[in-house]
Amino acid sequence: MGGGEVPKGFPQPNPTISYWQLPPHAIANHRTTPVLPTSTTFDYVIIGSGVSGAAVAYKLLSGNPSLSVLMLEARTAASGASGRNGGHCRAGWWLNFKEYATAFGEDEALKFEQLEEQNVQDIADFVREHKVNCDFQDVETADAYYTARGWAEVLEVIRYREEVRKRRQDVQSSIKRNVWHGQAAREHLGLPNVLGAVTYPAHTQNPYLLVCRMLELSLEKGLNLQTTTPALAVKPVPDEGTAKWEVHTHRGTVQGKRVILATNAYTNALHRGISETGFLTPSRSQVTAIRPRADLSNHPARYKSVGVNDRGSGDYFMMRAPGLKGEGDILYGGGRSISKTREMGVTDDSTVNAEIAAYLKHAAADVIGREAWGDHSVEIRDWSGITCYTPDTFPLVGEIPGEKGLWASVGMNGHGMAMAFRSAEALVSMMTTGDEPDWFPKSFRIGRAWTKPKVDLHPEQWL
Template identity: 75%
Template sequence: MGGGEVPRGFPVPNPTISYWQFPPHPIANHRTTPSLPTTTTFDYIIIGSGVSGAAAAYKLLHRDPTLSILMLEARTAASAASGRNGGHCRAGRWLNFKEYADAFGEDEAIIMEHLEEQNVLDIANFVQEHDVQCDFQDVETSDTIYTEETWAELLERSVWHGQKARDHLGLPNVVGAVTYPAHTQNPYLLVCRMLELSLEKGLNMQTNTVALTVHPLPERHEGTAKWEVQTERGTVRGKQVVLATNAYTNVLHRGIADTGFLNPGRSQVTALRPENDLSGHPAQGKSFGIDRGAGDYLVIRAPGLRGAGDIVYGGGRAISPTREMGIMDDSTINPKIEKCLKQSGPEVFGRETWGEKSVEVRDWSGITCYTPDTLPLVGEVPSENGLWASVGMNGHGMAMAMAFRSAEALVTMMTTGKEPDWFPKAFRIERAWNKPKMDVPPEGASLGPVAVPR
């Protein structure tokens, strides 16, 4: 931002480079037009190029290719949490079903579970339909349990218990595990392909362009601009604005910030390569949610992929006194969490299996956004005609695939004025101005699978 210090709340320059972002995608620094189109009134201005913004643009243009859409991205394309997670695509929020049923009713909890399952299926179908080259793999994923107390709570839903779990997964210390079909992927390449498809349909994307303010224009005549977005490169106007800004939403909208409902935090991941070759190990071709009290998770890169055999291991936030909440600097990492993550891989697999040393591939962080009830805010901002948002993904926009389906709901609302029947009422944005029915601390929240609320 002009080369000076970045004000609190905006994306910082020069963030850590994630495992997935190397090498950078050809559209990383894309600007459709050399100058910011300040004389055009766009049908939609989308702020943010992560999975929420990319999916909204794709779905809008898929419905109506004649729409004019401008996308503003503060840094490079897909440079925030969507390009920084653990590489999961799995429906793992079933672990929270009881809490959601108690808070919102069983029918609503079932709707939320169905949304997530459909979400994963939608992404898989998108990848297949468009032949997206994003290392998309069908895998068996596992929620692995390390404490008898937690296992007792889940036992009626379990699949693998005791020694059978240890043998099936090759992890020596697990008490039990629940396994089910899922996927792994390079999330950065997936989102960049969504953006490419929209660019082919006429999207104007402006990277490295920080949106500074969003405010309504005083004159609101039908067919004319209703919203103005000021950037450091100029001011643009649109009929409608979509906030796909997740952790950076508060700085752009005072009303949302004043609710205190969106709480940013920093999450962290490491990529390691064991000293020993894990080819043939039972865990090969699987992904894991690791219930060891820190919201850990891991993915093993499959044979044939770049970095085959690498372990992408994330979590560790519970060892931070602040749980990394309120931190919005992803240009650095927490060294204590770094140490924890690098020790956890050998501990989970067992030193004999892992070997005495690790090859350290990459460490990175990302800024995620949490809500008191662990659910996103989706819809039109109350009393702000034409201002929409799909934010607060709780670290699970990609891993648990909430964002893609939430974007579908948002596009339906924007184009028809109605919520789809399958949209959970618990996701409605107006609840941020009301007292939530749940209040779950984000101790296990991360750039990966959800933890069971405590």
């Protein structure tokens, strides 16, 4: 990464390589200009090249290609959490609907549900419109339950949502969900110990290739991307010129009329004011890729993605479909409960937690079923990524209070593929028109980090 030792809380220069990043994308080490453009005042400087930063750049330049936009990435392109997740793209937080309605009100819970569902649809539309080669698959996803208490709780959420929908005919879910009980669930999913499950349409993909394609399209529209150029400080420009903000890097200082923090788990290191609120908590998440030697080509979960919701581990998995590179590989993530600290506060993705890695491999076989799995498996790869959590599970989106021209879309709670694309659209609307979209949840507003709302939904429950 350059510039000597990495300051605490900033991205590590040599992270683990995720399953998705092999081989590296053509723009992995892209620098639009060999020299950092320190003499230009950009309309926008975006810090971070994950799904949030890539979506903001794409939406800005699609709306106005004449804009000058600079993006700084600390490491290689899309090397943060967006290129390291489990490959799921699904609207899975309907499970929290009752919690959200209680904490924020019914209207906000409905707004969030619509945002999440539309976000997933928007990504699908983006992939199809631009013919993105990212292994995008339409699948059935399942929320699977293993305890009587957990299953009873989700059935209560379903009952509550149905009661709300009957009263609110003007706001309906666009996704049909099917409920499977007992033996029917076990047969449908092929998971021997499941007590119940809820299934609905979703997608799987290579998230790294998706984000890199967003960046490529923005590069075609004039984006200046500078990889391996970590932002070390963001400061207001002292004089009254055109530039309002300057961003310091080890290669020099750049200036912009507006700066956007798309820095997720690394935001605390870059912005002291946000750090002092204590609202953002980074955490290390982990995934393993493993392949059973047994033939699972006819297994009922072959074309599904699954959330294992109430085993206390926050586990999830999917199988790579026929015809894809790595056909038959199982990507299994979660296991944070194995760690005494739940990996909270960790910003080092250059290594993995060995105990979690061992757990994930055994858990994959246990969930699929030892009889179906067989006696042996091939261990392919372990990797980690740094995710970012908020007390109420929603991101911080908007202009930072008292710092005109400094914007952020951060704190995606490990659920960026269902929130970040629409959050970017809302942010771009705010920056370019001054208006907050009607569909944007008020509970996403960034100012709440400073007002200390009395809402704590214990985000570790949803990991």
